[in-house]
Amino acid sequence: MTKKKEVLRPSLWTPRPVDETIAVYADWAENYDAEVSARGYRTPDRLAAALADHAALDQVVLDFGCGTGIGGAALRRAGFETIDGTDVTAEMLEKAASRGIYRKTWHSAPDDMGFAAGTYPIIAAVGVISLGAAPAGVLAPLVAQLAAGGLLGLSFNDPTLADPSYADALQAEVTQGHAEVIFREHGPHLDDVDMGADVIILRRL
Ligand SMILES: C[S@@+](CC[C@H](N)C(=O)[O-])C[C@H]1O[C@@H](n2cnc3c(N)ncnc32)[C@H](O)[C@@H]1O
Numbered sequence: 001m002t003k004k005k006e007v008l009r010p011s012l013w014t015p016r017p018v019d020e021t022i023a024v025y026a027d028w029a030e031n032y033d034a035e036v037s038a039r040g041y042r043t044p045d046r047l048a049a050a051l052a053d054h055a056a057l058d059q060v061v062l063d064f065g066c067g068t069g070i071g072g073a074a075l076r077r078a079g080f081e082t083i084d085g086t087d088v089t090a091e092m093l094e095k096a097a098s099r100g101i102y103r104k105t106w107h108s109a110p111d112d113m114g115f116a117a118g119t120y121p122i123i124a125a126v127g128v129i130s131l132g133a134a135p136a137g138v139l140a141p142l143v144a145q146l147a148a149g150g151l152l153g154l155s156f157n158d159p160t161l162a163d164p165s166y167a168d169a170l171q172a173e174v175t176q177g178h179a180e181v182i183f184r185e186h187g188p189h190l191d192d193v194d195m196g197a198d199v200i201i202l203r204r205l
Contacts, residue, residue, distance in 0.1 A: 012132040013159035018110045021133060022089050025067070029091035032068050040191025043155045044074035044126050047199045050183050051153040052078040054201055055122050060084065062120040064113070064142065065128030066105070069096030075124060076101050086114060110134075113145060121147045125154040127197075129166065132159075136169035143179050146204040152179070157189045157197040170200070179204050 012024070025032075048071070051061070057079040063072045066085030075083050085105040087093040097105045108114040123146060129139050139154075146152055160166050173179045179202040189197035 013157070014131060015135065015163075016132075018088070018135075024132075025089040026091040029068065029089065029095055032092065033070065033095070036070065036190075039193070040188075041070065042188040042191065043157070043197045043199065044071045045077065046185075046187055046197075047071070047124060047126050047153045047155055048074035048078035048080070050185070050199050050201055051075070051122060051124060051151065052080065054183060055151055057081060059121045060103075061122040061124055062086065062115070063096075063102070064123050064125045065134060066096045066102070067092040067127075069099040069101065071124055071126035072096060072101050073099065074126070080122075084120075113141070115145065117145050118147045120145070121150040123150070123152045125152065127155055127157065129154055129169075130157060130160045131163055131166075136163075136165040139166075139169040140173060140178070143173050143202060143204055148204060150204045151182075152202045152204070153199070154202070155189070155197045155199050158195050161198060170202075173202065177205055 060082040061075055061080050063083055063085040066072055066087050072083050072085055082103050085096050085102045086108045088108055088110055090107050093105055093107055106114050128134050156166055182203050183201040186196050186198050189195045
């Protein structure tokens with residue numbers, strides 16, 4: 001029998017309708033942590049460390065697209081004390097909530113993030129605005145949700161970097177004066193397939 005890992009590997013990083021994305025992650029929730037840990041998932045710690053270098057650790061952080069909570073755990077390791085989490089996939093979110101590291105978690109909808117604009121001075125989106133997860137169109141509304149002067153830490157893995165829609169969405173935020181890039185670094189993402197990712201920090205203007 002073909003293992004789930006072998007099924008997902010070639011097909012994960014492609015655009016798909018949001019209901020299919022949610023179905024993929026609902027199906028993956030049970031094995032996600034074990035699988036990505038075994039593969040050497042490096043972006044969560046890279047992104048959390050970059051945010052910690054640019055922000056006060058006592059500020060509240062939203063882990064947007066928190067999945068099972070791997071990003072939240074990395075933020076906690078980096079020293080952030082108060083972390084909330086949200087995701088569109090209930091099965092992933094349940095795992096995150098059970099980690100006991102989030103102050104609160106809630107189930108968001110693709111067209112309703114479920115929090116008031118300006119609530120969070122820091123938002124982390126680890127592997128979320130990405131091929132195989134949220135479309136590039138999520139970037140602008142997410143930046144708009146940040147508090148003035150707030151930081152958004154996000155990652156674009158190599159397949160996402162090769163899709164112009166994500167680069168264009170990022171460039172549009174800068175060109176339109178909504179945000180500036182204060183940090184950007186390419187490094188390891190998934191060791192087993194030797195995939196990299198850019199970790200990017202935007203400051204809302
Ligand atoms: C690759 S996983 C990353 C999960 C977690 N951040 C991590 O690093 O392990 C992508 C996550 O994005 C979530 N997602 C996809 N589209 C989303 C959206 N529009 N809003 C919030 N979360 C979304 C999925 O449900 C999934 O949990």
